[in-house]
Amino acid sequence: MAATFFGEVVKAPCRAGTEDEEEEEEEEGRRETPEDREVRQQLARKREVRLLRRQTKTSLEVSLLEKYPCSKFIIAIGNNAVAFLSSFVMNSGVWEEVGCAKLWNEWCRTADTTHLSSTEAFCGFYHLKSNPSVFGSCPRKNMQITILTCRHVTDYKTLESTGSLPSPFLKALKTQNFKDPACCPLLEQPNIVHDLPAAVLSYCQVWKIPAILYLCYTDVMKLDLITVEAFKPILSTRSLKGLVKNIPQSTEILKKLMTTNEIQSNIYT
Amino acid sequence: MDVCTFEKVGIRGTNIVVLGVEKKSVAKLQDERTVRKICALDDHVCMAFAGLTADARVVINRARVECQSHKLTVEDPVTVEYITRFIATLKQKYTQSNGRRPFGISALIVGFDDDGIPRLYQTDPSGTYHAWKANAIGRSAKTVREFLEKNYTEDAIASDNEAIKLAIKALLEVVQSGGKNIELAIRRRNQPLKMFSAKEVELYVTEIEKEKEEAEKKKSKKSV
Numbered sequence: 001m002a003a004t005f006f007g008e009v010v011k012a013p014c015r016a017g018t019e020d021e022e023e024e025e026e027e028e029g030r031r032e033t034p035e036d037r038e039v040r041q042q043l044a045r046k047r048e049v050r051l052l053r054r055q056t057k058t059s060l061e062v063s064l065l066e067k068y069p070c071s072k073f074i075i076a077i078g079n080n081a082v083a084f085l086s087s088f089v090m091n092s093g094v095w096e097e098v099g100c101a102k103l104w105n106e107w108c109r110t111a112d113t114t115h116l117s118s119t120e121a122f123c124g125f126y127h128l129k130s131n132p133s134v135f136g137s138c139p140r141k142n143m144q145i146t147i148l149t150c151r152h153v154t155d156y157k158t159l160e161s162t163g164s165l166p167s168p169f170l171k172a173l174k175t176q177n178f179k180d181p182a183c184c185p186l187l188e189q190p191n192i193v194h195d196l197p198a199a200v201l202s203y204c205q206v207w208k209i210p211a212i213l214y215l216c217y218t219d220v221m222k223l224d225l226i227t228v229e230a231f232k233p234i235l236s237t238r239s240l241k242g243l244v245k246n247i248p249q250s251t252e253i254l255k256k257l258m259t260t261n262e263i264q265s266n267i268y269t
Numbered sequence: 270m271d272v273c274t275f276e277k278v279g280i281r282g283t284n285i286v287v288l289g290v291e292k293k294s295v296a297k298l299q300d301e302r303t304v305r306k307i308c309a310l311d312d313h314v315c316m317a318f319a320g321l322t323a324d325a326r327v328v329i330n331r332a333r334v335e336c337q338s339h340k341l342t343v344e345d346p347v348t349v350e351y352i353t354r355f356i357a358t359l360k361q362k363y364t365q366s367n368g369r370r371p372f373g374i375s376a377l378i379v380g381f382d383d384d385g386i387p388r389l390y391q392t393d394p395s396g397t398y399h400a401w402k403a404n405a406i407g408r409s410a411k412t413v414r415e416f417l418e419k420n421y422t423e424d425a426i427a428s429d430n431e432a433i434k435l436a437i438k439a440l441l442e443v444v445q446s447g448g449k450n451i452e453l454a455i456r457r458r459n460q461p462l463k464m465f466s467a468k469e470v471e472l473y474v475t476e477i478e479k480e481k482e483e484a485e486k487k488k489s490k491k492s493v
Contacts, residue, residue: 166411225445226409255445259294268274269293269306269322 072239074146077196079223080216081148084231087254089243144178145204145211146239148231149197153217157191168218168230175201178210183233187215212239225258274319276407277306278439279377280421281389282432286379288317288454289436291407291444307454307464311336313380314349315454315462319406320374320394328372332356349380349388353398361396371395375406385458403435409443416442429457437473448474 076085153167172182173193187193193201197213204211214234218227234240235247275291290306308325309315310332318325335355339347347355356376364371371394378390391406392398403421405413416439426432437451444450451474453465 220408258445266322268320269318269325 071142072144072146074239075148075197075200077147077149078221080150080218080221080227081231083223083254083257084148084228087228087257088232088235088247088250089240143209144239145200145209146234146237147197147200147211147213148216148234149213150216150218150221150227151194152221153219155191156217158188165217168216168220168227170230170233171215171217172212173201173215174212175205175208175210177204177208178212180212180238182212182214183237184214223258225254228254274407275306276405276409276413276440276443277317277319277377278403278405278413278417278436279317279379279389279391279401280403280417280426280432280436280439281379281387281401282426282429284387284458285429285432286381286387286389286456287432287436288315288377288379289440290317290452291440292450292452294450306452309462310352310378311340311346311380312461313346313382313456314352314378315380315456316376316378317406317454318374318376321372324372325374325376328356328359328374328376331359346383348382349378349390350382350400353378353390353392357392357396357398359396360392360394364394364396377404377406379456381456381458387458403439405439412443413439429455434473434477437470438477441474441477 074085074089076082153162153165156162156165158165170184171187171191172184173187174182192198193213193215197215201211201213203209214231216227216230218224218230220227275293277291278287278289280287280289288307292306295301307315307317308329310329314336316329316332318328332352332355336347336352339345339351356378360372363369373394375391375393378392379388381387389401389404390398391401391404403417405417407413417435420435420438424431425435433453433455436453437448440451441447448471449467451470453470453473454462455465456462
């Protein structure tokens with residue numbers, strides 16, 4: 001059972017599969033009609049994920065990684081991780097956008113599936129012009145993946161009291177094939193990683209690709225200077241060394257990014 | 270309750286109490302005067318809070334009523350400790366009642382008692398309160414507190430100016446855009462609360478920057 005915002009109680013869908021006969025009788029009124037099924041199937045057909053080349057906006061027929069095999073692949077998930085990557089890493093050197101991934105499902109706000117604008121790209125792919133081995137021409141076998149993401153500190157399970165945690169703080173999780181040391185402590189049990197970072201890391205573990213996930217536990221999930229700066233120790237690791245040149249300039253760019261994205265909220269003082 | 274909140278610093282000097290707050294950027298169409306962070310509870314007591322603005326409004330109103338009620342009943346103004354204890358008790362009640370949530374604010378309460386002694390108290394959402402010589406509340410309170418621990422000396426608070434500069438220096442550690450984002454209020458013994466204008470704060474900031482440069486020059490001379 002679940003309570004909605006307006007106070008009424010609704011029955012949450014059961015994932016167990018079969019339900020009791022008694023319950024089925026009660027639910028006769030709520031059974032799916034053929035119409036509902038048809039609508040649901042139409043929506044499922046419309047859902048798509050497309051990889052597009054930047055210049056031509058045509059679809060990439062082969063997978064992006066095979067087209068641009070690389071030795072270092074860095075993924076940032078979440079606005080703080082993206083802000084860190086765009087101000088510190090992408091600010092140094094010339095990065096060229098090679099393509100983007102767009103998706104559509106029934107939760108997207110636009111109903112138009114064919115003409116998604118560039119601002120609705122789910123994910124952008126960039127490669128370093130000056131050093132093609134970063135997303136460049138080295139064989140896939142030597143590829144190393146770095147994933148950056150954030151999580152709320154209330155999800156962190158520990159014996160210590162959460163008030164004493166030095167939030168924001170960094171934890172790392174790596175695959176078996178990743179031999180380099182992490183720049184921060186490893187994520188202890190019983191903490192787990194969720195969603196896309198977990199999917200990427202699992203894929204890398206299965207396919208024996210060296211990968212490391214840096215997870216920043218923070219108390220502010222919106223774009224925040226202190227959280228982004230918590231990622232700074234990663235700049236000294238082998239994955240990102242050499243990619244970052246001008247740290248003071250990056251800090252300035254980050255501050256500008258903060259001010260342009262500042263949401264005016266009067267809830268807190 | 271330090272999420273998303275801006276820094277507040279309180280310093281208890283020998284003859285002065287200083288409250289410094291980080292001003293948050295106000296929307297273009299918003300009337301700046303209505304965005305208040307330092308509030309007077311009575312003529313001799315004022316408070317800065319960090320946390321949910323709406324909760325703070327309720328607490329401040331109750332505290333102001335209590336100050337006047339006390340004055341009318343006992344014919345004496347409240348002591349800083351009394352009003353702090355009142356606020357802390359109020360907060361604690363809300364942690365132990367059903368159907369209510371705690372007040373989401375931490376507060377710094379400063380003032381002078383009748384005996385002329387300056388006081389600084391801090392309360393938190395649990396309802397505990399403690400007296401401090403200098404303290405900070407807000408998102409980066411730990412950083413500011415560490416700075417205060419290093420730099421709060423008897424000399425630093427001996428004169429009023431030095432106490433004011435210490436508060437500004439502590440805020441500059443964490444405030445992003447410098448002096449123009451700092452609001453300051455002071456109270457000297459037997460004088461009303463004084464809010465500093467932006468120009469006055471800027472003057473202090475310039476003085477602090479000059480002192481820093483001179484100190485650095487001296488250091489480089491010594492090393493040479």
